[in-house]
Amino acid sequence: MFSLRKAGVSLVAISSAFAATSAYADEGHDGASSGINALDHAPIGVMGDHRHAKGEWMISYRLMHMDMEGIQIGTDDVTPEQVATTVPNRFFGAPGQPPTLRIVPTSMRMDMHMAGVMYGLSDQVTLMVMGNYITKEMDHITFQGGMGDTRLGTFRTRTSDFGDTKVAALIGITENVHLNAGVSIPTGTVTEGAEILTPMGMRPTVRTPYPMQIGSGTWDLEPGITYRDQNEDYGWGAQVRGTIRLGDNDEGYAFGDTYQATAWLAASLTPSVALSGRIHAQTLGRVDGIDPNIVGPVQTANPDFQGGDSVTYFTGLNFAATGGALKGWRLGVEAGVPIVQDLNGPQMPTDFTLTVGVQKAF
Numbered sequence: 001m002f003s004l005r006k007a008g009v010s011l012v013a014i015s016s017a018f019a020a021t022s023a024y025a026d027e028g029h030d031g032a033s034s035g036i037n038a039l040d041h042a043p044i045g046v047m048g049d050h051r052h053a054k055g056e057w058m059i060s061y062r063l064m065h066m067d068m069e070g071i072q073i074g075t076d077d078v079t080p081e082q083v084a085t086t087v088p089n090r091f092f093g094a095p096g097q098p099p100t101l102r103i104v105p106t107s108m109r110m111d112m113h114m115a116g117v118m119y120g121l122s123d124q125v126t127l128m129v130m131g132n133y134i135t136k137e138m139d140h141i142t143f144q145g146g147m148g149d150t151r152l153g154t155f156r157t158r159t160s161d162f163g164d165t166k167v168a169a170l171i172g173i174t175e176n177v178h179l180n181a182g183v184s185i186p187t188g189t190v191t192e193g194a195e196i197l198t199p200m201g202m203r204p205t206v207r208t209p210y211p212m213q214i215g216s217g218t219w220d221l222e223p224g225i226t227y228r229d230q231n232e233d234y235g236w237g238a239q240v241r242g243t244i245r246l247g248d249n250d251e252g253y254a255f256g257d258t259y260q261a262t263a264w265l266a267a268s269l270t271p272s273v274a275l276s277g278r279i280h281a282q283t284l285g286r287v288d289g290i291d292p293n294i295v296g297p298v299q300t301a302n303p304d305f306q307g308g309d310s311v312t313y314f315t316g317l318n319f320a321a322t323g324g325a326l327k328g329w330r331l332g333v334e335a336g337v338p339i340v341q342d343l344n345g346p347q348m349p350t351d352f353t354l355t356v357g358v359q360k361a362f
């Protein structure tokens, strides 16, 4: 399991190494004169924020960790017992399907490892490719039999695999504004399975519900527009992006379209360290269609209990080594906590997100 404490300790160690090499470099010459500044990049959680000069390459690695916990209907908290006794099971009427939900997810964790390459095709156009590996883990309570609120037991499902691949062109309109023209290629699987505990006490292996699938199964358009600027002391920017599903996947559905908007402000502490604040708003649609292999008295198997609206606040640190052995390397850390979440049906709200990433241009 992902250890936040361990991650925190490693971050402090890495940050110290960056601060040390940068401080050393700053003594010799002005950090700004190295042409590298922590303000040059957006907070690490923002994708496709910057372009590169013609012929310049950049490689990057990010780890995004997300924690979900509890149950919400709309903006209201509900208990597992309330879900099990009051929320209708959409599969009721099919053989063995009880009238209300009997399996209630209570927490979920996701780790997304993202490896990216950027290349400056010209001073106006930068190309980007990103692959990722995703692990998901979900804890559930199973209630006994067809009704009532007696807990039978708990179980955990896990899925992991390579996810969808993103390619994009960042097309400069002005010095500070570019279009994000992206496509998501369905390289991730949508047929993951796991062992569950049923209300009758059995442990079959079944197709996991929608949130535990790794890919989307659909080709998606990812258009966007990004604005970014900076002076000596501050950097700021905004980005609007969409994910538009082109048709259904082979299993008979498409995840909801996503629209997101974000704006950030970063303050330069030194040329090699910038502190940022960011607001992110997102709306995600319900699952459109249904996978006939995803069936069960559980909220996550219902295509209508997916998606919702959220506003999240992020705070982050960007480090850029302006000299020394690590010159040109960047490290970013960004943590997010939700301000408001309005979820479709019973769903687990996001509790916390953390993104850590390194970047190197050459």
Ligand SMILES: [Cu+2]
Residues within 6 Å of the ligand: 050, 051, 052, 058, 118
């Ligand atoms: Cu880059």
